[in-house]
Amino acid sequence: MNKDNVKLAIAPIGWTNDDMPDLGSENTFQQTVSEMALAGFTGSEVGSKYPRDPAILKPMLDIRGIEICNAWFSTFFANGDKAKTIDEFVNHMNFLHAMGARVIGCSEQSKSIQGTTLAVLEEKPVFTDEEWRLTAEGYNELAVIAAEKGMRVTLHHHMGTGIQTTEEIDRFMALTNENVGLLYDTGHVYYSEGSQEKMLAVLKKYLPRIFHVHLKDVRDDVVAEVRQNKLSFLDGVKKGTFTVPGDGVIDFKPVFKILDDYGYKGWMVVEAEQDPALANPFEYAVKARKYIRENAGL
Ligand SMILES: O=C1C[C@@H](O)[C@H](O)[C@@H](O)C1=O
């Protein structure tokens, strides 16, 4: 891939999982960002242990050669919580802007079961027409607010949410305008659709609107166990649903090629939450970095 176009980051969720803070509670912020740099990454998303004051956070990252490229933001438009969502979005956006990030990765969390004990493959929410309308209207508005700061909004399609399947991604993209982007997460679309072809089809279809990429690999045997035992999203994560690129079932070479042929400019973020007691985050970061060097030429 073209080194002038693409930068490589890794998410702190492999060190401490903010969805289940007990996983990796022993890993400190400084250890996390030092190990990211040591493994050869130049970017990070923001975890709950990161200082929230840019005046403190920025120098601690600068000294390690790490930039902030994004931070997760939960929206609740379908629930009707537009004013609160926009209020919190503006604070979040201003923090990211001060940190130098230009993308905001959002997820529509109304009715989400991703943090619950419900069976992720059977009990995901389905939006009504009105909930779709509210969600799309909200995201179109976020894109306008972000553009005033020179930033771009993306939707993170996610297991256990109303925007998970390829059909739901299609509906979201059709209802929003071209200023609203997609945060393409290989692991989530593969998990939802169970197929490399369908995963690649989403990538090809929305290339001009993909403003941020999460590289997440999947273990098929764990997904089968989640299906069979009707497990929740988080129980699956604890059992090892996800891993770093090159360690699971996804072939990332076509992902890199499609992005490169298109001329994708932006960040690719390794994001592979698993139990740090079973999968040492530094070892897995090094493993991911090696795979990307060998298969993306980065
Ligand atoms: O981008 C993400 C952020 C996490 O909190 C989430 O649960 C994970 O699966 C993901 O893709």
Ligand SMILES: [Co+2]
């Ligand atoms: Co992700």
